Amino acid sequence: MSGALARSGRFWSSGGWLGAILPPALVLLAVGLAVEWAKAAGLLPITIPAPSQVAAVAPAQAADLWWHAQSTLRNAALGYVISAFVAFTLAGVALSLARAERPILSIGVAIDCIPIIALAPIFAVWVGAGPTLGVVIAGIAAFFPLLLGAVQGFKATDANARELFHVMAASRWQRLRLLSWPSALPFIFAAFKIAAPLSLLGALIAEWMGTDRGLGAMIIYALFSFNVPVVWLTILTVCAISALAYGLIALVESRVVTWGTDAEAGG
Amino acid sequence: MTGIVIEDVSKSFTIGKGSVQALSDITVTLPPGSFTALIGPSGCGKSTLLRLIADVLPPTSGTIRIGDKTPDTARRAHEIGFVFQDATLLPWRNVLQNIRLPAEVAGIPAVRDPRYLIDLVGLKGFEEARPSQLSGGMQQRVAIARALSLDPKVLLMDEPFGALDEITRQRMNMELLRIWKETGTTAVLVTHSIAEAVFMADTVLVLAARPGRIAQSIAIDLPRPRTLAMMRDPAFNGFENAVRAALFGDEVEAA
Ligand SMILES: Nc1ncnc2c1ncn2[C@@H]1O[C@H](COP(=O)(O)OP(=O)(O)O)[C@@H](O)[C@H]1O
Numbered sequence A: 001m002s003g004a005l006a007r008s009g010r011f012w013s014s015g016g017w018l019g020a021i022l023p024p025a026l027v028l029l030a031v032g033l034a035v036e037w038a039k040a041a042g043l044l045p046i047t048i049p050a051p052s053q054v055a056a057v058a059p060a061q062a063a064d065l066w067w068h069a070q071s072t073l074r075n076a077a078l079g080y081v082i083s084a085f086v087a088f089t090l091a092g093v094a095l096s097l098a099r100a101e102r103p104i105l106s107i108g109v110a111i112d113c114i115p116i117i118a119l120a121p122i123f124a125v126w127v128g129a130g131p132t133l134g135v136v137i138a139g140i141a142a143f144f145p146l147l148l149g150a151v152q153g154f155k156a157t158d159a160n161a162r163e164l165f166h167v168m169a170a171s172r173w174q175r176l177r178l179l180s181w182p183s184a185l186p187f188i189f190a191a192f193k194i195a196a197p198l199s200l201l202g203a204l205i206a207e208w209m210g211t212d213r214g215l216g217a218m219i220i221y222a223l224f225s226f227n228v229p230v231v232w233l234t235i236l237t238v239c240a241i242s243a244l245a246y247g248l249i250a251l252v253e254s255r256v257v258t259w260g261t262d263a264e265a266g267g
Numbered sequence B: 001m002t003g004i005v006i007e008d009v010s011k012s013f014t015i016g017k018g019s020v021q022a023l024s025d026i027t028v029t030l031p032p033g034s035f036t037a038l039i040g041p042s043g044c045g046k047s048t049l050l051r052l053i054a055d056v057l058p059p060t061s062g063t064i065r066i067g068d069k070t071p072d073t074a075r076r077a078h079e080i081g082f083v084f085q086d087a088t089l090l091p092w093r094n095v096l097q098n099i100r101l102p103a104e105v106a107g108i109p110a111v112r113d114p115r116y117l118i119d120l121v122g123l124k125g126f127e128e129a130r131p132s133q134l135s136g137g138m139q140q141r142v143a144i145a146r147a148l149s150l151d152p153k154v155l156l157m158d159e160p161f162g163a164l165d166e167i168t169r170q171r172m173n174m175e176l177l178r179i180w181k182e183t184g185t186t187a188v189l190v191t192h193s194i195a196e197a198v199f200m201a202d203t204v205l206v207l208a209a210r211p212g213r214i215a216q217s218i219a220i221d222l223p224r225p226r227t228l229a230m231m232r233d234p235a236f237n238g239f240e241n242a243v244r245a246a247l248f249g250d251e252v253e254a255a
């Protein structure tokens, strides 16, 4: 009986991932076909190529694309990981020192309010326009969602559950491990999912400050040589990487957070 | 078996600049192994009284003893089982893991075999189920099994079946009495139902509000084991009327 229950539970949670991928794939296909048709009918400006034109340049660009993408990915991933460490450390301080929570969140909001595009040139002056800038800007872009997710997540324990742990005479560490951490997981995953595309975007913007390697640099080169299909090829690659990063985290989440949660809407 | 002695206990909460007296001068003794029902209008301090006994909150004045221990010592010795109005199960743990939680936290082997407890509350076959796969009544039974897992000397229940339908509730009450009998724990049940209070308890404590105090203590002199048939007994109705009179005072005649 319970076996059947558990099986049906698994079926609904992670099952049917084909069903999750198929609808967006069909939409993309439809949009692609529509653009192809509109281009053929002469309805689109010269800045928008037909999907077939983009596909045609892809094989010749593949090696370049991969070389540039590696750098962007590395900067974004490094910034993301460092940002997560800083955000979680600060969240830990905010949660253990009640007085620190407001100032820390305020700093987070302030950082989040400054447009990345305005921050990038300032940091470019300090750290140069190389890979370091990519890491820094990627980290800043991802910072606030990670901080907020961690702080909110660790505060998301049910009041009755806290009383239960008190009655059971649980230690601080047991509360953290057995209650706060699992309660926080859905929030933390939501934050990681939101932050991943942001740090990729941050790394990209940093590359516009004048580096010679990275997908951002590739876009600039293609723009200056007015190679419209390559511009779009690069943009589509960035989109694909973003979606892939989001999907990967969602996949891990579905393996870890196997219970139904209220926080799912956050993702 | 362990009794609960409550002496001159008062509790006030500070809200902003003011303060609310939730409980005033509660003095009552709950004998070892007894079953006590707490009934009263909402806001009269029933939950607060349970929280004081469980050492979730300290009293403003007065003393509480659980056997020869303070509530704090009894809590740390894992002698208190608490059942909340909603089951408060950890959603990421299955039934068996939820029932094992108190033993895991205490760092000792479960005093009562979790599988025996699952059997006791009628959930055999659901060991691996997650709380979200259970009905409200089943979740509440898991919560009771969890509260019993370290064989607590006192079992405190705050409207545990409040959210259940009448039929399930009646069934749960019968099971609860059977479990109580089997474990010999000193039970305190907060309820909104006069019939439930009379059916379950040795003593019904009727609380009055503002400030929360014991209006009357009514001994329920019905034989055990209690059966559903007893509810049609004139003696049962007599006790119900006594509780009703204590709850509503003059309003009963006025209406
Ligand atoms: N943590 C708290 N802080 C402030 N006031 C409280 C708190 N808990 C209970 N109260 C107040 O104490 C009174 C009794 O509450 P409670 O014990 O929950 O009543 P009951 O369970 O009988 O409905 C109410 O007036 C309530 O507002």
Ligand SMILES: [Mg+2]
Pocket (backbone or CB within 6 Å): B046, B047, B048, B158
């Ligand atoms: Mg209450």
